[in-house]
Amino acid sequence: MSEKREPFTRRQYLRGASATAAAGLLAGCTDSGDSNGDGNGGNGTTANTGTTNPTTTDSSLTASLAPVGDVTFDGPPESAFVLFPQYADMAVALGHGDAVNSIYVPEMSGTTMNHYYERLDGVSFDWEGLPDPFGNGIQEEQLYNLDSDVHFLDPAYLVTQDNWSVGDAEDIAESVGPWFGNFYSGTHDQPPEQYRDDYEYYTLWELFGRVADVFGERERFEALREIHDDLVATIEADLPPAEERPTAVRVTYSQGTFYTYHLNKPGYWLADTRPLGAHDAFADQDWSSLWGSVGYETMLDADPDVVLHLWGATPNYDMASVREQLRNSDAGGTLSAVENDRVYASGMRYQGPLMNLFQLEMTAKQLYPDVFGEWPDYQDGDHYPEIPADEQLFDRERVASIVTDGA
Template identity: 65%
Template sequence: MSRRRYLGTGAALGGALLAGCSGGGSDGTTTSSTDTTTDADTTTQSQSYTASVAPVGDVEFDSVPESVFTVFPQYADMAVALGHGDAINSVYVPKMSGTTMNQYYARLDDVSFDWEGLPDPLSDGLSKEFLYSLDSDVHLTDPAWASTQQNWSQSDVEEIRDTLAPWFGNFYSGTNADAPDGYADAYEYYTLWELFGHVADVFRERARYEALASVHADLMTTIEDGLPPEDERPTAVRVTYSDGSFWTYHINWPGYWQADTRPLGAHDAFADEDWGQLWGQVGMEAMAEADPDVILHLWGMTPNYDMAQVRSQLESHDVGSQLSAVQNDRVYAQGMRYQGPVMNLFQLEMTAKQLYPDVFGEWPGYTGGDYPQIPEDERLFSRADVSAAIDGDV
């Protein structure tokens, strides 16, 4: 092993998965006795500690990770939130993920993510060779998800765990979908903020986590107290528009991919549609039949989509131009479903204003660039408190 020694997991994956992983909330790290490691030239002492997450189980570390592998940006956002963004060594589509994250961070003092130069772990499919080349201290990735990737077997997952660095992640809580074969007994479903708590334990950053969780709890109270009665709420869809059809997502299903829409309680215009999964594809005629009050365009705040062009295409379409959301100027840019905690705060505020402007204040609109500047007295959470937490002033 190189600069760090991975001490092992409490769950042996594969044929002997350990049941009874940690509960929903994370109670902090457990410190074990002082561990001594010796190589040919040096002897070092470090205080080991344990973090836990399903389906991995207990993972013991002898130092805080300094090189961290991520695939989806929710984990990169978690690392930034915990003051360890510079440890990230890879992220999915860096220009899209990093640019979008920084569009939110632009509204926070001294917070940014240096994504340029980071590789995309999925550009050619996940590979063991790529993981070995990075030589990470931890892989913030679900081993259950890794086991489903092309050319991966359970033995490959175990090899990376045993010879390189531990896995630490939970993918299927995104939609509460069934875990793959061999993992069901060890699986547990977390909210976004519960999962964030477990990741905080990896970095030994309970204070930062608690401070940010307090901001989130206050925001949720503001939202819950302000929601109008159900019969006064709008119908809405979350979509991605392309070439006359919509990739459409259920907005109120369980899972942390809906952590910015489900709490707002709008009526899903496609609630009765069974696509066999979270999303489906519908044409313009089906959208016109549903005719939602609000269209939330997923990925609209990423550099991958030009919202002015999306609106123009809808307005110039014979059927699209008749949609209530188009006629009432209620087609809104949304962020990413792969949201971490900081992204979630902004996306909750955004969605609240888009769905309920009479309650939470008008959404100023978005045509590109950074998250809109919102007057201080119209913000739904404190930017200063978030910046302070990330800076460690807690």
């Protein structure tokens, strides 16, 4: 790491009590399923409230998030470092998408976001030219060069990366801009040991509310949360009885291996499947990592009614090829989901609030077409399909108006 720089003086930053450091690994890579992850765990406390009201003194804004505590800004951030795209989606939703100055695999993340935004008049994300912080590993020099007002990344996750220490993370926070992120709420996995006493787990929408405090966009957040709550209430009210719900799996398929994920466990990575209440065909599997991997034999034993292919709606996967490989396999061709054309392109786990609205609607139609309307034919590279107005599960015009014009 480069030597410590003198702090900049143009930002005010007040750190709350935060802990110090150790291990953890990235979960949810998208490259042909070649991923790794750390063990499941449950330590840490659960957040009791969705958000905190921002404290405003003159034009300053204060927001709170575990494990960083309270952070104070002298105004809404004009530049925001983003690694995982849920934070970019939050920034767009709050009317501050132009503040984002980096993102994980820009072409994949940005293209996928814009496929959803195509159905929101006036909403888009300009991702071209943004650097990928993971391109060469997260580099201290890049963070100084970007000179961001805020870093939407969990420092507890950062210090699990090569060549990063707690001291390095603190140098960036003091000299450039604060960290503001919570990674381990995605799965309710354990954060590094030294962070556990101060860690809290948030839902996706609780986390979104705290990011809204960073930008001073409480009204936009509340308006969007109302739409989300109405959507979930609509889904839950119309779900069939438990005994009539399908069995399903969430997988990523690559070269004869199914990388498997749960549907109904805690964590915001499952914010688009858990509310749907389908029967997880692998619910009893306790993988040693955040996901498992199985072959055709295990998949045939489970024989789910529905296969939700994670990342299938992104440019990283060719779903036509995936379906063809399954059909042409002696074993795969006998899977019920393959025989009944119920292998669906699913979205991203790194979903922010706008993506979550679409992915909830998508998954509802894929799992329960008789209740919520058929999922339209989706071809690789298409935008989110146009849904007839009487079959839409949330109001696109209202969402677009909140994003573009405020609440």
